[in-house]
Amino acid sequence: MRDLAASGVTIYTTARSSIRRDVPDHLGTLLEVAGWTEEAGYRGSLIYSDATSIDSLMSAQAALANTGSFVPLVAVQPLDLSPFSLARSVSSLAHLYGKRIDINFVSGGFSRDLTVQGDTASHDERYDRLTEYATIVKKLLTGSVVNFAGEYYDYKRARLTAPVPHDLLPTAYVSGSSPACLQAGETLGLTQLSFPLLPEEHVAPDVRTNKFGRGISVGIIARDDSAEAWRLAHERFPADPEGKERMKLLLSAGVSSWQPQLAAVPIPDEAAGQPYWLVPFRYHHTFCPYLVGNHDEVAKALATYLGGGIRTFVLDIPREPDDLWHARIALERALDAVDGAQPAPRVA
Template identity: 30%
Template sequence: MAGIERPTKSALEIFTTCPRESEVGQYSDRMRRTASLTQAAGFEGILIYTGNEVPVEPWLVAGELAQSHPTLSPFIAVNPVYMHPFTVARCIAMLAQRYGTRCHLNLIAGTSLADMSALDEADGHDQRYDRLREFALIVRELCRGDKAVSFEGKFFGAKHLRLPHRVPSDLQPVFFVAGQSPAAQQTAQTLSARSLGMLQGSMAVSPPSASGVHMGIIARDSDDEAWAEAYSRFPEKTSAIPQHMLIHNTDASWKKALLKEAEVISTPNDAYWLGPFLRGQLDCPLLIGSVETVARCLDQLIAHNVRQLVLELHDSEKDYMFAAAAIQRTKACMPPL
């Protein structure tokens, strides 16, 4: 294969993920490479993580991305513990006005228990989703800009609040809610937001209502080549902290459910592998196989009404090239929406 095969335009949106680096210089270098590879592949945008350990403010990364790669959409993780809804809405409006950028927001309600303790975060799991709903409602109404926003909630309030600039109708933000818990699903339903779920070994998605899936892909010309690369990249002996030791530092339902599945499916299952997740090397499942094998798996996801893929890809042209090829095979079979 020569060069990255750009997928034909379809209703399936592909996002990659920002690098997991703790040093600012390395993060910035790898982020620029990820952006170049993502754009060359013709994908939609990049998920930008947030958290205490992230070395760069996500909205600064989004601004740099909008300036350097204006065709890409920043998919920004947003947690109310870090920012007021007015500030988020103003950032969205600025990117829309300055660069013509449409933001996607990954609404999250938590972080590690240690980080929440450090932030003096006292609210419980379901309370944080109540707060997230209020937060997102204010952001949405400010971005719509139809009228001044007045809101009185348990966690947030506003009195005749307006943005200095409106967000154009075609650049309104797209909301996603991450999580599998009933509170997460209720939040997505209340906001009429899309739900971002996790891939299961049966090629189903949890929660079933999710339109987006977070996973990794390692594709090659043959199944054997793909698995050889996967075993080389994620060896059994690793310095990473295993997931069963990390699980006590989270109240995330999706992570606990995935760990339970990983302990049942401890060995590779066809194209689905949870070994790297179980060993703490990766935060999501992997699809592994030939271009044709991966394409068949993706077809099953499309049959479950999945329309967004958030992909953990190694920042090499080869990985992007083969992932794009598998997606291209799948998109050709997509029924019109």
């Protein structure tokens, strides 16, 4: 297998974290995806933070206790816990397990979650709050004494008694696609995670990009044969009219900029020769676009993203281990294409 980290690419999967009555073993479900992720040689998994999911930090602790090199990418947002509480939790996990977690800073989440907590901040105000929040967290994690007087937080001589060891400091991201998110990412010096438009549009030369890097959340269904990949795709994500209506309702009540952007992408549900597929999003199966096809077809799309500077990929929830292995084949071929005619050295 190619050493993805040595190639400058970071790959996460997405963990199943929603609380559902038809899933009796939530821990087993979480660890199943974590195990597949480790075996495929990816860094870790994104663990969501919303009102329908198990607490993301508790899920991360369970994963750390039952895996080896697996790194949870924990979504956190300011309404859930204070900057000091988050920093102390990250430090505690590092000292308890000798392992790191990564952090995905999100501005707020779904409108229903904001409403029930009485949050009335506007979209851009939530990113202003997130910038203050993450600034404090980053300082606390490195052992700094924090004196901070902002619009949303006021800290006086705050300090962790046990800062995170330097080699276990988290890699952090900021999530979103709006100008406010881009500004937050550049102010904080963090890579920006978003949901991608068509490859050529997402990395077009005139698109303003975060100078600290970009990553995307995307699903991949790749197989040796394109027809088999599409068979699986249609089986998993049917064009359900009820799902389409649910997505319309979500868009009408949305507080995020990325949902309307994806909804406005002008491609049909079925476009011959086009691996970029929006049916899973349009019919409310998941929240990201998919790349579907044989390894080379998917690799071509991935190579376009890579060529445009995308270096972090968060893959949608896998249904089976083969999803991750076939995605890896496509990713490695994309890296070979970007590197040039001569494939990069591989490690066993």
